[in-house]
Amino acid sequence: MGTWLGLIIGNSRLHWAWFGGDQLRRTWNTVHFSEDAIATSLTLPHPPLPLPPDLDDHALRSVPLMVASVVPAQTQLWLNYPNVVELTLEQLELANLYPTLGIDRALAALGAFHHWDSSVLVIDGGTALTFTGVNEQGALVGGAIAPGLRLQIQTLHHHTAALPDVEMATLQAIEWWATNTPDAILSGVWHLVLAGVRDFIWNWQQNYPLSHIVLTGGDGELLYQALCGQWQPWHKRSLHLDPHIGLRGMAIASAQLLNSEKPG
Structure with missing residues (x-):
């Protein structure tokens, strides 16, 4: 395949890519x-890019x-776009995928x-905080889903009478023991999420000690920086950030589809 566009539609945003092969x-x-x-847009010959x-x-x-x-x-x-291919789980060369993944x-x-x-263990710090583990044979081991950082903060604001909406700009510098309500919200959400991420990594590494850990998603960099600040140098070599x-993965899936369609 020459030039093509990729689109992953996530819970909060559309993630676009321009590929050359x-x-x-x-x-x-x-x-x-x-x-x-x-x-x-559905009334137009093709949707605007x-x-x-x-x-x-x-x-x-x-x-x-x-x-x-x-x-x-x-x-x-986007299914009305000319020359479109919709990827499905059945087309991916990973084993043990379950239908609702x-x-x-x-x-x-x-x-x-x-x-x-x-x-590999992929930790996606998006709207949902997800953990997805794959073994050395390329088979899904399993994973977990929790509310993401921003979703937790927004939920506290929307479902309580007095708790304010707060920004995450200074999240990493937040003190454990806050002396005002906005910082108390940030402290609770941030430290609990970070502790949970560390526990999931620890549990994964009990069975896969040589595994690579990959952080991605909107809050992936925040989590990556926090983990790097706490880990020993030899642990950091297995920790990666890739937004x-x-x-x-879509590029790999595209190449695999092309290979599967070749005659013979």
Whole structure:
């Protein structure tokens, strides 16, 4: 495959990529389309591509688009795009995938497994905080899902009478024992999430001590930096940050699909 576009539709954002063959050339994120925008776009010959200003819409308008989505309401629009392929779990060369596994998690696991060629634990700090483990044979071991950092903070704000909405800008510097309500919320959410992440890593490494640990997602860098600050140097060698690991998995899936379609 020459030039093509990849799109992973996540719970909060659309994750785009421009590929040249299996090489990731450019990434960008956009917000979900509103219901009205989807309805309007469905009346057009093809949906408008939300490209960065420096990319030529006309040059990319007819290239293949590969879509993987965990939000069905956002998927419909892009299936009207010319030359579109929707990725499904059944097309991925990972063993033991269960039917309700999010394809975003599966693609991230596929990308990490092929990059490091070993057992991997992918931790996605997105809207949901997810853990996805794959063994040395490329088979899914299992995983876990919890509310992400921002979702926990928003939930406290929306479901209590007096707790405010707070920003996460200074999250890593937050004191354990806060003396005001916003900092108390940040302390509780941040330290509990970080402790949970450490426990999941510890448990995984009991069975896969040589495994690579890959952080991704919107809060992946926050978690990565915090873990790096606490781990010994020899542990840090197994810890990685890759915000595009799911898109790299999409490139691998694309190549595998092309190979499977070749005659003979």
